[in-house]
Amino acid sequence: MQRIFLTGLSGAGKSTVGRRVATLLNWDFVDTDAVLAEQAGKTVGQTLTEYGEERFRQLESKALHSAAQHERVVIATGGGIVIAESNRTFMHEQGLVVYLRTETGTAWQRIQAHMHTEGQQAERPLLAGGDGQQRLRELLATRVGWYEETSASITTDGFTSEGVAQQVIVSALAHGQLLTDDSARISSNLRLTGAFSQAVIEWGGFCQLPEALQALGTRGRVFVVTDSSVGALYAEATRSLLAGAGLDPYIFTVPAGEGSKSFVCFQQIVDWLVEQRAERSELVLALGGGVVGDLVGFVASCYQRGVPLVQIPTTLLAQVDSAIGGKTGINHAHGKNLIGAFYQPGLIFVDPAVLLTLPERAYCEGWAEIVKYGVILDAELFAMLENRLLDLERRDADLLTQVVARCIRLKMDVVQGDERDGGLRNILNYGHTFGHALEATTEYGTWLHGEAVSIGMEVAGRLAVARGLISQDDLLRQRKLSQAIGLPIACPGVDGAAILVAMQHDKKVQAGRTRWILPTRIGQAQMYSDVPLEQVREAVAAVCQPQGVLR
Numbered sequence: 259m260q261r262i263f264l265t266g267l268s269g270a271g272k273s274t275v276g277r278r279v280a281t282l283l284n285w286d287f288v289d290t291d292a293v294l295a296e297q298a299g300k301t302v303g304q305t306l307t308e309y310g311e312e313r314f315r316q317l318e319s320k321a322l323h324s325a326a327q328h329e330r331v332v333i334a335t336g337g338g339i340v341i342a343e344s345n346r347t348f349m350h351e352q353g354l355v356v357y358l359r360t361e362t363g364t365a366w367q368r369i370q371a372h373m374h375t376e377g378q379q380a381e382r383p384l385l386a387g388g389d390g391q392q393r394l395r396e397l398l399a400t401r402v403g404w405y406e407e408t409s410a411s412i413t414t415d416g417f418t419s420e421g422v423a424q425q426v427i428v429s430a431l432a433h434g435q436l437l438t439d440d441s442a443r444i445s446s447n448l449r450l451t452g453a454f455s456q457a458v459i460e461w462g463g464f465c466q467l468p469e470a471l472q473a474l475g476t477r478g479r480v481f482v483v484t485d486s487s488v489g490a491l492y493a494e495a496t497r498s499l500l501a502g503a504g505l506d507p508y509i510f511t512v513p514a515g516e517g518s519k520s521f522v523c524f525q526q527i528v529d530w531l532v533e534q535r536a537e538r539s540e541l542v543l544a545l546g547g548g549v550v551g552d553l554v555g556f557v558a559s560c561y562q563r564g565v566p567l568v569q570i571p572t573t574l575l576a577q578v579d580s581a582i583g584g585k586t587g588i589n590h591a592h593g594k595n596l597i598g599a600f601y602q603p604g605l606i607f608v609d610p611a612v613l614l615t616l617p618e619r620a621y622c623e624g625w626a627e628i629v630k631y632g633v634i635l636d637a638e639l640f641a642m643l644e645n646r647l648l649d650l651e652r653r654d655a656d657l658l659t660q661v662v663a664r665c666i667r668l669k670m671d672v673v674q675g676d677e678r679d680g681g682l683r684n685i686l687n688y689g690h691t692f693g694h695a696l697e698a699t700t701e702y703g704t705w706l707h708g709e710a711v712s713i714g715m716e717v718a719g720r721l722a723v724a725r726g727l728i729s730q731d732d733l734l735r736q737r738k739l740s741q742a743i744g745l746p747i748a749c750p751g752v753d754g755a756a757i758l759v760a761m762q763h764d765k766k767v768q769a770g771r772t773r774w775i776l777p778t779r780i781g782q783a784q785m786y787s788d789v790p791l792e793q794v795r796e797a798v799a800a801v802c803q804p805q806g807v808l809r
Contacts, residue, residue, distance in 0.1 A: 260285070260330045260435055261353025262426065265340055265405055267398055268385070269365030270358040271414050271422065272334035278423040280332040282614045283436075284652060289334045294321040302336070306383050319345055326352050337397070340404035350409070354435045356426055357408040362398055364415050366391040409433055424491055424615040432495040436462030436611045444663040448583075448670045450677050453602035457582065457670070459663045461655050464609040467496070468503030471568065474604055476541050479506045481534070483527055483554045484545040487514035488572050491615055496545060508534060512553070516702035519553050519588045521597075527557045538562040544603075547573035547620075548580035548707060552595070555586030559601035567603040572612050574624025574658075575708050578631070578665035581606050583673040583683075589702070593763035594694040600678055608666070610658040622744040623708025625650070626689070629739055630715065631665050634688045635672075637781030639664060640739070647742050685783050688775040689714035692798065695760035696749060705749065712745035713801055720797040721789055722776040732780055747801070754802040758795065 262279065264272040273289050280287035291302045294317055298305045306314045318336055322345055325333045339345050349355045369385070385393050410429035414422050430436055441461055448455040458470060471480065480500055484493055489511045500507040510530050512518040531542075542565050544554035551569050558567040571581035587598020613621060625643075632640030639661070643650065649657040669686065676683040693714035696705055705713075719733040740747055761772055772794070773787045 259353050260438065261326060261328070262332045262430055262435060263349040263353055263355045264332065264334050264358055264426070265349075265355060265408065266337065266358035266414075267360055267362070267365045267394065267401075268337040269368040269394075270337075270360040271368065271419055272358055274419045275358065275414075275422045275426060276332045276334040278419055279426045282423060282427060282653070283330070283332070283430075284654065285330040285332055286328050287332050287334070288325040288328060290318065290321045290325050290339060291334075291336050293324050294318055294336070297321060297324070303383055315342060322348065338401070340401055340407075346404060346407055350407075354410065354430055354433050355408045356429055357405045357411045358414050358422065359405070359411055360414045362391060362394045366394055369394075427611075427614050428491050428495050431462065431464040431609065431611055432499060434462070434465040437465060438462070442659070444659070446663070446667050446670050448602070448673060450602065450674070453584070455584065455602040455604065455606065455670075457606040457608060457666050459608040459610065459659065459666065461659045462609065462611045463607075464495075464612060465499065467499055467570070467607060468505060470605060470607050471500075471505065471541065471543075472503065474541075474566070474568075476505065476566075478540070479508060479534075479536070480541050480543055481531060481536055482507055482509045482543045482545055483512065483550060483557070484509065485512050485514040485518065485547075485550050488546040488550070492545060492572065492612075512550070514549075516549055516589070516697070516707075519549050519595075521588065523553060524557060524588055527554070528561055531557070531561055536561070536565070538565055541566045541568060543568045543570060544581075545570045545572065547571065547576045551576050551581045552585070552587050552598070555584070555601055555603065556588055556598050559586055559599040564601065567601065569603040569606045571606065571608060573616060573620055574613050574662075575627050576624075577608050577610065577613070577662050578624065579627040579669065579686075581608075582666055582669045584677065589698075593698055593760070594702075596763070606666075608662060610662045611655070613658060614653055618744075619706065621653070623706040623712075625743045626708035626712040626715070626740070626745050628661060628665055629736070629743070629745075630686075630688050630711065631668050632739075633715065633736060633777050633780060634685050634775065634783035635668050635781065636664070637779075639668075640735075640780050643743075644735070644739055650743065684773070684785050685775050688777070688783055689718055691761055691772060691774060692717040692757065692801075695757045695763075696752065698760045698763070699753065699756045705746075709746050712740050713747060713749050715740070716747040716801055717797045718774060718776055720800060721774060721793055722778070724793045724797070725776065725786075725789070727776055727778050728780075732777070735780065736777075748803075749801055751804050752802045754795070754798045757798055757802065 264276050277287050295302055412425045443460040446457045493509050497507045512523045542558045544551045558565050569581040571577040584600045584602035586601050587595040590596040672683050689711040693710035696710045719736050722728045723733050771787045773785050774789050775783050776786050777783045
């Protein structure tokens with residue numbers, strides 16, 4: 259039963275939030291007030307005034323039942339719909355009920371703004387006469403107990419409608435509303451000489467995290483590390499899920515951002531584990547994007563010489579790349595990921611539906627790693643992205659699940675043949691030689707990792723054309739796809755000379771020579787260590803030129 263009912267006072271933002279949630283989920287949206295007005299042939303205010311409250315409530319219940327005829331629907335309910343016990347029971351039987359909790363002062367301001375815009379169409383007879391805000395307080399006092407008979411409660415004060423919509427989606431994930439009977443669970447295994455790693459991918463599967471951990475033999479305490487951005491949305495839901503299954507979650511939060519991949523945060527997490535007397539058999543869980551995954555993975559590899567690790571990647575970039583393959587690490591002032599270890603997670607638990615809560619920029623950057631896979635390994639994947647740009651933009655469930663699972667399998671196949679970057683695995687660094695240098699030069703504060711990699715792929719593509727490895731048309735395909743996704747292909751004004759110096763600290767430098775991953779056609783790449791410095795300078799200068807115009 260994929261239905262979400264939003265309840266709360268008038269002015270709680272149910273319609274605004276509901277429309278946004280429906281858009282993110284690609285579901286229908288229905289407002290019971292709109293249904294009632296259509297069925298009665300009058301505005302809601304007119305219907306209540308002319309028919310009286312008893313008849314109005316009957317019509318309201320009818321509208322609720324009509325709205326619930328839809329599947330995969332978000333329903334914004336009238337403020338008084340919770341008065342009838344039958345309505346409350348019906349909503350709980352038919353889907354997830356989310357109470358949008360709002361202070362009456364905030365609700366009143368929204369109502370006044372709406373009435374000013376809509377005029378008589380927005381009249382609310384129950385608030386008419388005398389002090390409307392006081393009347394709203396009285397209505398809340400009467401109804402609050404009914405509102406709180408709910409599956410989830412979200413405070414809207416101080417949050418944008420986008421932020422509240424994201425919280426509604428997290429509630430839906432935690433309560434299994436996005437998991438269907440025909441949801442496909444895809445499993446990929448990585449078997450290495452000294453380790454076994456399993457990735458489980460399922461749209462809407464977040465609610466099944468406790469079962470997945472228990473299948474590993476997890477009992478008792480679980481040490482969860484997240485960052486401030488991810489934790490604000492997912493920490494409490496994760497805590498409730500684990501505690502509800504009899505596990506004992508402890509949660510530690512680091513600041514969001516690349517700056518947390520540091521010795522300081524590494525030591526803070528280790529100190530916390532020591533203070534909690536975490537034992538060698540107890541699980542450490544990384545809940546977040548690439549920064550959290552790399553940092554926590556490195557902690558897990560070092561604490562008591564290695565403790566069980568589970569990755570729950572919450573960004574597209576982490577789901578398709580950084581959470582897979584066991585690379586962990588922190589940054590150094592002179593370069594990215596210079597301190598780290600290879601340490602495989604026992605489980606990579608992937609729910610592509612969490613990508614619905616990503617900000618647009620963070621969502622877009624993840625596609626750089628996917629374009630990378632297409633260029634170096636999978637021409638069919640590259641063509642799929644070219645042909646399904648609209649589905650990519652709307653975060654289509656089928657496309658995201660397919661792409662994430664496909665990229666995980668691609669990376670696992672590469673890691674299977676070369677766990678420790680001795681040869682084949684180096685091709686996964688396409689775009690990263692320049693990208694890592696750009697991040698370091700700009701002190702990790704300007705470009706997201708995927709954005710830097712995207713510009714790095716432009717540099718590498720230019721080098722490949724200069725060396726006659728690929729055609730100008732192939733480079734143009736890569737460039738057009740990146741731009742269509744919303745990825746940058748230039749960094750105007752950046753100091754190209756500083757980039758060239760920073761690239762000397764890249765991990766692929768050998769005997770003082772930078773080794774480049776260059777495509778030989780769409781779907782295939784090789785490593786080259788004989789790229790003339792003058793060609794590198796020209797390619798770097800092209801993307802760094804102040805006007806940002808590529809020729």
